[in-house]
Amino acid sequence: MNKSNHKITGNILIVDDIPENLKLLSQILKNAGHRVRAVNSGKMALTTIHVQVPDLILLDINMPEMDGYEVCEQLKANLKTQNIPVIFLSALDEVFNKVKAFYIGGVDYIIKPFHLEEVLIRIQNQLQINYSRRLIIKQNLMLEKKNQQLSTSATLLTKKSENLEQTLQELKQAQVQIIQNAKMAGLGQLAAGVAHEINNSINFINNNLGYANSYFQELLNLIKLYQEEYPSPNQKIQNYVEDIELDFLSDDLPQLISSMKNGAERIEKIVDSLGNFSRINQAEYKLVDIHQGIESTLALLKSRLEKTDNLLPVQIIKEYAQIPQIQCYPHQLNQVFLNLLNNAIDFLEIKRQKKIEQQLPTIWITTEVKNSELVMMTITDNGVGIDESIRERIFEPFFTTKTVGKGTGLGLSVSYQIIVEQHHGKLTCDSKVDEGATFMIEIPITNG
Incomplete structure (x- = not known):
């Protein structure tokens, strides 16, 4: 991982079973100065990671044989690879998929089709966090080494050891704060994005359910009017009425529309809960x-x-x-x-x-x-x-x-x-x- 002019470049592994995605992402990242390796399966990813550990992994979810979730779980279970930042890439836009990705250890989640600037910024953010984490670990090791050297001087050992312990604790607290701030910022952005996208869809559904119900009632009234004016239709119409169970449809469709409206309202409540839990302006x-x-x-x-x-x-x-x-x-x-x-x-x-x-x-x-x-x-x-x-x-x-x-x-x-x-x-x-x-x-x- 290299840092120059406040920009960090790194060794990035791309895992995706679609060749076009591998080619596009590889070119984007190489143009940004990153070193790139690309593989088309989860198994190949695990193999190449053990040959050379990358600074960051872009990981697709839907892949044959081994999906992205399983790859991430294996990485997090291995001491050698558990600290590699994993950014999921997926067309799956459900809240469940995103929550699962973060729960098993992912640090970010990018929805396909993605935007060039978004991918580069999110990668840069995670490389910065990883760089800070490594820097803190390096400082911790330096402090521990210094502590061992000081042990040769009995008169200074106690005082300097206490000072080093305090510094070490402050560094650990700083590391916790860095990780927490990054995590909460990502969660806030995720909550805002999810709420915005879902609210747009739910508003569209809610706005049209009223019209759908009104149109249905008008069509139902028209059918009733036909039945009153023409009580004895021809056999073909009678057969079709029986085939589609018109009476059942007339009773069930309003209930169906009502159920859809209730479901939409429940989704709105879930989105409100997500917003209440993690709102940037709070x-x-x-x-x-x-x-x-x-x-x-x-x-x-x-x-x-x-x-x-x-x-x-x-x-x-x-x-x-x-x-x-x-x-x-x-x-x-x-x-x-x-x-x-x-x-x-x-x-x-x-x-x-x-x-x-x-x-x-x-x-x-x-x-x-x-x-x-x-x-x-x-x-x-x-x-x-x-x-x-x-x-x-x-x-x-x-x-x-x-x-x-x-x-x-x-x-x-x-x-x-x-x-x-x-x-x-x-x-x-x-x-x-x-x-x-x-x-x-x-x-x-x-x-x-």
């Missing part, structure tokens, strides 16, 4: 209803809570108190809700797999006012719990008990920073193995 400090933030987060996690062939559903029990609006950064607070609820769902996975109906996987969410000055929120699950030996470390940056590729060790650390440093509150955990975990948030109602 970065300022303001008065908000935290219940709305919790509900928006639950709406985004709906697919993870539902029953599947292999998993029991997760029951959500809410006990909301009458609480005032609080002063906070809503964008950041919603991220805390997302991190804690995602962890709770992960803790419940074993219980969901056992499918014991008498032990239904459950998450309890409560809110209350404490001492008229604080709002307390708790998120409790009846999952596997957290061992006491590691409970004190769960808020440390990059500490995780999850398997490689499934956890970054940033979720709880970022949440702790947001609650304690940004909102002057408290974030604590109480847990016993096999009895579940409770995360408690305390935030001042006002910080004036």
Whole structure:
């Protein structure tokens, strides 16, 4: 990876089964100064990556034999390749596909057909983030080496070691902030783009459903008028009326249009939830209803809570108190809700797999006012719990008990920073193995 005149160029691997896409992207990136390798299958990608690790991967989703999701999962499960930024390229424009891409470790998602400027800017952003990450790691290694050298001087060891430890922690916090800012910026852009595109389509559907219903009623009235004026049509018309089940169509089509309208309204609510969860213009400090933030987060996690062939559903029990609006950064607070609820769902996975109906996987969410000055929120699950030996470390940056590729060790650390440093509150955990975990948030109602 090279950096000159504030522009970073790198070694980029393109994975796409369509030769035209490979040729176009290769030419675009070479013209921008990047070194490019191109392969047409997931298996070839994994092979060539182990020969030479790229700085960034542009990865198509729909490919034969091995799709882009599986390739990304294998990369994230390998210590050698888990830190390679993966940008998905796909014509799939559904929210589910985008959320899945980010969930398994993708850093960005570009929709085909793409625009030249957009591809180059998104690649440049991820190369910049990766360059910053490597620079921080290099600085960490230099600090650790310096620490070893200082060990030869007993008189200076204690003082300088403390200074280095403080610097190291500051660098780790800076790295967390860089990753978090990039992640939230990408999420905000994704939310805005998704909301805009879906709203345009839903508005078109909603606007035309009324006309469709009106036109149908007019046609139905015309048919009734024909039946009244010509009660005995010829046999051909009678046969056709029976074939299409005219009476059934007359009764069912209004219900069908009504169902379509209800579905469109539900999509609008989902888009509103996405906007409430991550809206760029909500970065300022303001008065908000935290219940709305919790509900928006639950709406985004709906697919993870539902029953599947292999998993029991997760029951959500809410006990909301009458609480005032609080002063906070809503964008950041919603991220805390997302991190804690995602962890709770992960803790419940074993219980969901056992499918014991008498032990239904459950998450309890409560809110209350404490001492008229604080709002307390708790998120409790009846999952596997957290061992006491590691409970004190769960808020440390990059500490995780999850398997490689499934956890970054940033979720709880970022949440702790947001609650304690940004909102002057408290974030604590109480847990016993096999009895579940409770995360408690305390935030001042006002910080004036």
